[in-house]
Amino acid sequence: MVECLSDSIEYICRENLDLYDSSECKTLATQARKGRYLRWLPEPQNQINRSTSILVQLCEDDYTAWLPTGDQNHLEMATQPYHAPVFSDAEIQAAIPQVIEFTQAAMETPNYYLWGGTVSPNYDCSGLMQAAFASAGIWIPRDAYQQEAFTQPITFHRDPLDFSSLLSGDLIFFGTPQKATHVGLYLTEGQYIHSSGREHGRNGIKIDVLSPEGDACIQYYFQQLRGVGRVISSYQPTASTHSLGL
Known part of the structure; x- marks a missing residue:
């Protein structure tokens, strides 16, 4: 049990924890699975004896969110600080079958879409992508727009459709012209999960196809298709805070 969190110490989650987008802890922002590292951020609101929540930052992806004060009992002090793994592009490509296998196993497990979900069985879009790569030891940012900025852009022609530049494991981004709001994992022959x-x-979790034809879901996402990105490295934390938002 942690009696009082310190901003000079890193902690490890002993259980899967829910983290929220505001100090009121009403809307899920993300989840921290058992074994993840986090640090307490020394904000004025973090008066632990009087507040019902604590602003924390996850060490693997620099993501900030609010932890209910009572859940500090599910943390333990880390004996060593978090060290980010380093992967070459070739090593990441070699791990893609494991990433794909994770998503397919998740699809076969009964699940539903959960905004903020990053822990089995229920995920949101970017949470599934982050969890899938993390299963191979590779960390990518938390949110779809962050993942898009992190990846290497891949030229993709949609008129006419040409999948020749895509590799299995590429990330497919959807959204508005201003921002990516959805992401999937490319499989093969125009299919993505x-x-x-x-x-x-x-x-x-389901497998769909990139096509202007099909049911309402297929057409909806194809109309919002923004582009493709390839993961070529594992995220290296900056220990700086990022704004909340999925």
Whole structure:
């Protein structure tokens, strides 16, 4: 049990924890699976004896969110600080089959779309991507727009459709012209796997196809297709805070 968090110490999650997008802890922002590292951020709101939440930063991806004060009991002090793994491009490509296998196993497990979900069985789109790469020891940022900025852009022609430049394991980004709001993992022959929501998607993890034709879900995402990115490195933390938002 941690009696009082210190901003000079890193902690390890002993259980899967829910983290929230505000100090009121009403809306899930992300989740920290058992074994993840985090640090306490010394914000004025972090009056542990009087506040119901603590602003923390996850060490693997620099993501900031709010931890309910009572959940500090599920943390333990790390004996050594977090050290980010380093992978070459070739090593990452060799790990792609494991990444794909993770997403397919997640799809076969009963699940539904969970905004903020990064822990089995329920994921949001970018949470599934982050968890899949993390299963191979590779860290990518948390949110779709962050993942897009992190990856190497791959030229992709949509008119006419040409998948020849894509590799299995590439990330497919969707959204508005201003921002990526959705992401999936490319498989082969125009197919990609993703966790999509209830209103325009499958309410969980499914395989869809990049095509202007098909059911409402297929057409919806194809109309929002932004581009393709390739993971060529593992995220190296900067220990700086990032704004919240999925």
